[in-house]
Structures are given as structure tokens and as C-alpha cells.
Amino acid sequence: MDDPPSGLLPAAGIYCCVPRIDDHDQSTVDRRELRCRDYARAHGIEVAPAAVYADTARAVWKPEGARPGWMALLAAVERRRIRVLIVDSPGALARHRAGDLVRLLRSSARHGVALHSVGDMWNLADPAHRRTLLDRATNATRSAQAVSRASRTAHQHAALAGRPHGGGRRPFGYEAGMGALIPAESKVVREIFSRFLEGETLRAIASDLNVREVPTSLGSVWTVGGVARVLDAPRYAGIRVFRGQVRAGDGTYLLGAWEPCVGIEEWEQVRALRSPHGPTPDDGARESVQRHEYLLTGLVECAACGHSMVGSIVGGYRMYACASTRTQPPEQCARSIGAASFEAHVQQDAVRILQDWDGARVSSLPMVGHRHPDAPTGAGHAGVVVRSASAVDGIATGPDAGIHWPRVPLRRRAEALRFLYTVIRVGPKTTSRGVFDPGRIALIPHPL
Ligand SMILES: [Zn+2]
Structure with a gap:
């Protein structure tokens, strides 16, 4: 040691x-x-x-x-x-x-x-x-260099042979027949998912992959449809499709034997965004829905195991679920909480804080303020703005806080909540199913 x-x-x-x-x-x-x-x-x-x-x-x-x-x-x-x-x-x-x-x-x-x-x-x-x-x-840095070399070579070969197809069909990311994960390609799959969830269009993603000369599994160029097929395929979340269904009779997902590239939550988020009944494909709207669908992203922690709890659709409902469910037992922890009542409860508490807000005092605090990267670092931070009171700029405080809060765009509300609270811990269920229990929730406000 x-x-x-x-x-x-x-x-x-x-x-x-x-x-x-x-x-x-x-x-x-x-x-x-x-x-x-x-x-x-x-x-x-x-x-x-x-x-x-x-x-x-x-x-x-x-x-x-x-x-x-x-x-x-x-x-x-x-x-x-x-x-x-x-x-x-x-x-x-x-x-x-x-x-x-x-x-x-x-x-x-x-x-x-x-x-x-x-x-x-x-x-x-x-x-x-x-x-x-x-x-x-x-090894990862070496293989990244190797991938870029290999993809150049693959493109040259495909071009020389004049063929759009690279031989046997295999899903991008895996050896044929859902065999071993191909690390370099699975990395691209994860990248496609995360960039889509960050609000990039299919066209932008395809074009960037082509600029970087990343070939598809057929050695060809990426199209909008090709990117869409990756995003829509349940296999990348480890989910098996049987007779057109992804769920067993008991409602749980059918899981394949192969290694997934992304988590089920990411795949569900993507599916929700790409669903015909979901948000429009318009970039701005899509991004706003994704970011704001879960107001408390990044703030919620499972009091049982300390993992963060992430927004998930469970049985068709918006929930926050303990992220450890994606690890193997014995670490598994199935804690979850319905999003709607939970978010309402937190917002009620936030409004109470805003009603008692003393803006002048808060922005005078050395830890907060509207700090600049080159500001004096006496507060213990190395010249990097860690939290800025600008998160509550333009949000009504005092007696009117409760009236104005619901009119604040969700993105701003999420930012303000992340400013107001350090962490929100969720304890065990104490009441019967379906009944919201505020006693489970420990709000840890940021010390101001
Ligand atoms: Zn947990």
C-alpha cells in the first residue's frame, strides 16, 4: 500500500x-x-x-x-x-x-x-x-489505433473488390451468429447509442462514422437506415427476439446468451424516442424530452447499495431504478420508485427552499457565486467552476416561487434541482404497492 x-x-x-x-x-x-x-x-x-x-x-x-x-x-x-x-x-x-x-x-x-x-x-x-x-x-489505446488502421484497410479492400457486401452477413459488433463481441465495433455501437441520446441526428452520426472511415459489418458506408437498424435492434441490449416478441409471458425480457453492448435502459430510452407515438424526431424536441423526461437524473442514489438510481421505463411506467440491477448477483438490488410522485415531492421541497431564498447571501458564498475559471481558488476548488448560482437565475424566489416554478422549462428545473441538492437518497419501501411514501426519501440539500 x-x-x-x-x-x-x-x-x-x-x-x-x-x-x-x-x-x-x-x-x-x-x-x-x-x-x-x-x-x-x-x-x-x-x-x-x-x-x-x-x-x-x-x-x-x-x-x-x-x-x-x-x-x-x-x-x-x-x-x-x-x-x-x-x-x-x-x-x-x-x-x-x-x-x-x-x-x-x-x-x-x-x-x-x-x-x-x-x-x-x-x-x-x-x-x-x-x-x-x-x-x-x-491495450485500449493500442486497439483504438489498430481499429483506425483496420478500418482503413477494410475500406480499401471493399473498394478494390468493388463489392458493397463483405461476404457473410453478421450483425455489426459480433462475430457471425451472435458470436463473440468484436470490441472495436461494440465500442462504435455504444457510441451510436450515446450520441443519439445526446441529441445527434441519425444523419450526423452516419456521416461522422463515414468521415472516420468506420466500415459497417459489410465493409460498406453507413447510411441513416444502417444507424437506425443498430439503434432499434434489441440484440445490442442483450435482448433476444422470439416470434417477434422481446418479453416472456411474465413480462420480463428474453435475454440472449451473448454479451450486450449497451444497457437495457439505454435501449429503452432510445426506443421511447424512436417510437412513432413518442417524441417527434425533431432534434430540439427530442433532446429536451430525453434530458427532461427524468428531472432528477444524476441526483438519486439507492440508500441500500449506494448505486445511482436511473430513469427507466418499468412495466410501462416511468421509474427511477437502482443501477445495480445491471450487475450480476449477489450485488443485485431491485430498488425502484415511481417517478411522478417522487418528482412532485422533490419539487415541493425545492419550492419551499426557493420561498426562503436569500439570493444576495447565496451568491456571496465563496463556494458558489458566479465563479470564473480564473477566479481566486481560496474556496478549495482548483479554478474550475463546480457549481454556479446561475442555475437559479431567472427562477422566481420568495412568495411567488410556487406559482412560477411549474412554468420554468424542465431543463432549467433540473439544473436548479442539481444546484439545490447534493444527493437524494431513496430508502426501502415501507407501505404497500403503489402508495407513495415520502418517508423513503432523504433530501440532502447542498449546504448553502
Ligand atoms: Zn440499490
Whole structure:
């Protein structure tokens, strides 16, 4: 273990970032920072002022996306400004930001920074875990390079042979006959799902895949229809279709033996958006429905197992369900709560907070305010805006809060709620089915 010598408390830093849109764990950046701080406290590590490095924009997950918090962190490691670092959810970095993780692990080793981690099964304080993660991330960066080489070659071959078909039909992402997952292609499948859920059109997705020369399973170019077929196919969520049905008589999904590319929730969200009775295919409307269908996304946590609870359609109803249902037993936890009453309850509480709002006081708080990236970092954040009071700009406070709140667009309401609360925990069911029980819900407001 890399615990610091006793009696010595080296300056420690924290890194956390906004979750990727398809991440099981949709905890907010605040919540992630909090769990790093809890870990630090429990291990006698003192987090240095101005050493909380955070990336709050989803762009951090894009290959060339801005990652100001990350760059500041690397600079701090390289200049030896911190000697201990607590990283939130290193597994997600290994999966989706492999190059970043490789650089951090190497740089930390070179500069003698002791690593710790929270948020997932990985423990960066354990050299064996570090080695495994480094291997995986290194392989991922290599295979990404190999994919781009292989896809160029595949295109050349297809073009030379003058054939639109690459031989045997096989579903994109898998060996023929729903065989082994093809890692590079399954990554593209996940990308298609997440980009669609982020509001991109089928045309934009197809055209970008073609620009990057990613071939289809037939070695041809992507069309709007080809992207649609990926989004609509239950197989990518591991669901089997039998006689046109995806569910068994008891209403549960029929599951295939193959490894899924995406979670059932993502597939259901996509299906809801693409359903003829669902939202219109118009980009703006579609995006707004997706983002706002679940007002409390990123805020809700299962009090039993600590996983985030994510918006899901269960038996045709909007629910928040514990994300651990997607892991294997014994970790499985089936906790869920109906979305409508739950959201109404939280909004009622939020209105109460807004009625007592003291805007001048709130924006004068060092932790909040309308901070700029280059603002003084005395509040403990490394020059990155972690939360801004602008989330409640334009939202009526005081006696009229209750009248105005329902008229605020859902997107703004969701932002305001994420500003008002650090986390909302959902406890066990205490009443009979179908009866809403506010006693299950623990609202943890952000300390203001
Ligand atoms: Zn749970």
C-alpha cells in the first residue's frame, strides 16, 4: 500500500468529473467530490486547498474535448504540487479515457504521487489494481489505433473488390451468429447509442462514422437506415427476439446468451424516442424530452447499495431504478420508485427552499457565486467552476416561487434541482404497492 508515513500529511488532491452519458453511475460532480472527501477523512488524508480538480462538461469524454480540470491536475502532478491523489471512478477512465489514464498512472509513478480511488471496484492504492488498469488502458489505446488502421484497410479492400457486401452477413459488433463481441465495433455501437441520446441526428452520426472511415459489418458506408437498424435492434441490449416478441409471458425480457453492448435502459430510452407515438424526431424536441423526461437524473442514489438510481421505463411506467440491477448477483438490488410522485415531492421541497431564498447571501458564498475559471481558488476548488448560482437565475424566489416554478422549462428545473441538492437518497419501501411514501426519501440539500 502507498499510505504516507505516519505523522506526515502530504498535500492531497482530488479528481472527479461528470459521468459519461451511458455510465451506470450518474452521480453528480458534487457527489463525487463528496465521496473523495469522505475517503480522505476516513484515511486521515488532508485535501489541500485549491486541489480539487473537476471537469464538469460532458465534452471531457470526447476524444478532443476540453478537460480543464484534468490538465490542471496533470500540471500539479508534474510540478509535484500534490503528493497524494484521490481519483473518482478510475474504471470509467480506463474504459473511455484510456490515454488520459495511462498518462496519469505513469506520471504519478514518476513523480511519486500516491494514488487512491473511490467510486468503483478499482483501488488505485493497490499496486496490482494499478497494474491491471494500466495494462487495460494501454491495450485500449493500442486497439483504438489498430481499429483506425483496420478500418482503413477494410475500406480499401471493399473498394478494390468493388463489392458493397463483405461476404457473410453478421450483425455489426459480433462475430457471425451472435458470436463473440468484436470490441472495436461494440465500442462504435455504444457510441451510436450515446450520441443519439445526446441529441445527434441519425444523419450526423452516419456521416461522422463515414468521415472516420468506420466500415459497417459489410465493409460498406453507413447510411441513416444502417444507424437506425443498430439503434432499434434489441440484440445490442442483450435482448433476444422470439416470434417477434422481446418479453416472456411474465413480462420480463428474453435475454440472449451473448454479451450486450449497451444497457437495457439505454435501449429503452432510445426506443421511447424512436417510437412513432413518442417524441417527434425533431432534434430540439427530442433532446429536451430525453434530458427532461427524468428531472432528477444524476441526483438519486439507492440508500441500500449506494448505486445511482436511473430513469427507466418499468412495466410501462416511468421509474427511477437502482443501477445495480445491471450487475450480476449477489450485488443485485431491485430498488425502484415511481417517478411522478417522487418528482412532485422533490419539487415541493425545492419550492419551499426557493420561498426562503436569500439570493444576495447565496451568491456571496465563496463556494458558489458566479465563479470564473480564473477566479481566486481560496474556496478549495482548483479554478474550475463546480457549481454556479446561475442555475437559479431567472427562477422566481420568495412568495411567488410556487406559482412560477411549474412554468420554468424542465431543463432549467433540473439544473436548479442539481444546484439545490447534493444527493437524494431513496430508502426501502415501507407501505404497500403503489402508495407513495415520502418517508423513503432523504433530501440532502447542498449546504448553502
Ligand atoms: Zn440499490
